Amino acid sequence: MQLQNDLLLRAARGEKVERTPVWLMRQAGRILPEYRAVRDSVSGFIELAQTPELAAEVTIQPVDLLGVDAAIIFSDILVIPEAMGLPYEMVEKRGPWFPNTIKSAADLKKLRIADGNTDLGYVVEAIKNTKRDLNGRVPLIGFAGAPWTIFAYMIEGSGSKTFSKARAMLYTQPEMSHQLLQMITDSTINYLKAQITAGVDLVQIFDSWAGILPPNHYKEYSLKYISQICDAISEVPKTVFAKGAFFAREEMSRLNCETIGLDWNMGIAESRKMIGEDKTLQGNLDPAALYGTAKEIEKATIDMLDQFGGSRHIANLGHGVYPDIDPEKVKIFIETVKSYSPSLS
Numbered sequence: 001m002q003l004q005n006d007l008l009l010r011a012a013r014g015e016k017v018e019r020t021p022v023w024l025m026r027q028a029g030r031i032l033p034e035y036r037a038v039r040d041s042v043s044g045f046i047e048l049a050q051t052p053e054l055a056a057e058v059t060i061q062p063v064d065l066l067g068v069d070a071a072i073i074f075s076d077i078l079v080i081p082e083a084m085g086l087p088y089e090m091v092e093k094r095g096p097w098f099p100n101t102i103k104s105a106a107d108l109k110k111l112r113i114a115d116g117n118t119d120l121g122y123v124v125e126a127i128k129n130t131k132r133d134l135n136g137r138v139p140l141i142g143f144a145g146a147p148w149t150i151f152a153y154m155i156e157g158s159g160s161k162t163f164s165k166a167r168a169m170l171y172t173q174p175e176m177s178h179q180l181l182q183m184i185t186d187s188t189i190n191y192l193k194a195q196i197t198a199g200v201d202l203v204q205i206f207d208s209w210a211g212i213l214p215p216n217h218y219k220e221y222s223l224k225y226i227s228q229i230c231d232a233i234s235e236v237p238k239t240v241f242a243k244g245a246f247f248a249r250e251e252m253s254r255l256n257c258e259t260i261g262l263d264w265n266m267g268i269a270e271s272r273k274m275i276g277e278d279k280t281l282q283g284n285l286d287p288a289a290l291y292g293t294a295k296e297i298e299k300a301t302i303d304m305l306d307q308f309g310g311s312r313h314i315a316n317l318g319h320g321v322y323p324d325i326d327p328e329k330v331k332i333f334i335e336t337v338k339s340y341s342p343s344l345s
């Protein structure tokens with residue numbers, strides 16, 4: 001189906017746009033009372049993500065209520081470990097928790113390479129429902145975690161300040177680490193291909209825990225696998241967001257992807273210089289800027305847009321929107337991008 005608004009896809013491919021497209025990482029869920037209402041009608045996050053009609057509904061909420069230029073499918077990066085045989089629970093107010101974790105090479109035998117259509121059929125169904133209900137209004141973004149970030153949760157078993165168990169594994173069991181990362185990579189490629197067949201228009205890889213690795217480990221244990229994923233997918237544009245990987249920007253410019261996401265610590269001019277003109281940049285307003293007044297948000301947004309200039313930019317925050325941000329403040333950010341950016345192109 002022909003998209004009515006394809007700004008995101010054109011900006012990703014480096015084509016001319018009338019204005020800068022805008023969406024927010026973690027826009028589905030978290031901040032909207034309308035999301036809470038749907039979520040409270042089921043047992044919790046996991047049931048919601050596994051019910052395609054409801055997942056489609058909360059995916060589309062930010063398009064209707066906030067006016068973003070793209071939807072992102074309501075799911076989680078942790079569906080991959082589950083599909084490989086390592087289930088998780090989502091503990092209220094605390095986050096993900098894995099009853100079992102990977103400790104040794106013997107544990108790998110209990111895992112399988114996930115098949116996108118069978119093991120993750122509920123995401124495929126949610127995507128089909130969402131595409132039908134969006135009816136071409138905006139593109140739909142599919143996503144997956146980067147293998148390193150998924151590995152970190154599978155070893156650690158939960159969130160962590162240091163992920164020291166996962167980081168230790170790279171020193172104590174490097175071979176096993178590579179084996180597991182390869183299994184995650186193969187599963188992720190299958191999963192993203194299934195998402196694309198079901199209808200997603202662009203895919204984003206979230207490497208949320210990139211910034212805790214030293215540069216040599218980042219190259220060996222993360223970029224290597226992200227690169228395999230980028231090379232395996234040519235059907236739709238790809239975005240790689242590696243939070244905290246300021247040290248890897250030059251290497252990331254060589255990835256086979258259209259867009260690189262910047263977090264809010266990364267200088268815009270400096271990033272453009274390191275990454276070059278051949279990639280679109282996405283980001284990177286400080287998520288905490290949305291705690292400011294309307295005037296302050298406008299000013300910060302305009303300042304960011306001026307620094308990126310009008311081309312090869314997708315406006316976003318530098319990480320996911322914080323759960324306690326007032327949706328009205330999010331709207332000011334979005335409206336400012338829409339009203340100011342036409343003057344740039």
Ligand SMILES: Cc1c2[nH]c(c1CCC(=O)O)Cc1[nH]c(c(CCC(=O)O)c1C)Cc1[nH]c(c(CCC(=O)O)c1C)Cc1[nH]c(c(C)c1CCC(=O)O)C2
Nearest residue numbers: 025026027028029030045072074075076077095206208320
């Ligand atoms: C690291 C990571 C996770 N999940 C994700 C990442 C990468 C992005 C990032 O760095 O923020 C990605 C994710 N998780 C979710 C989405 C849906 C689409 C979107 O809105 O962007 C996406 C893209 C839904 C979710 N994933 C989760 C919720 C909240 C669950 C609830 O409703 O109770 C939602 C809406 C739970 C989750 N899932 C995860 C954590 C740490 C938590 C708990 C705390 C939190 O909310 O962030 C793992």
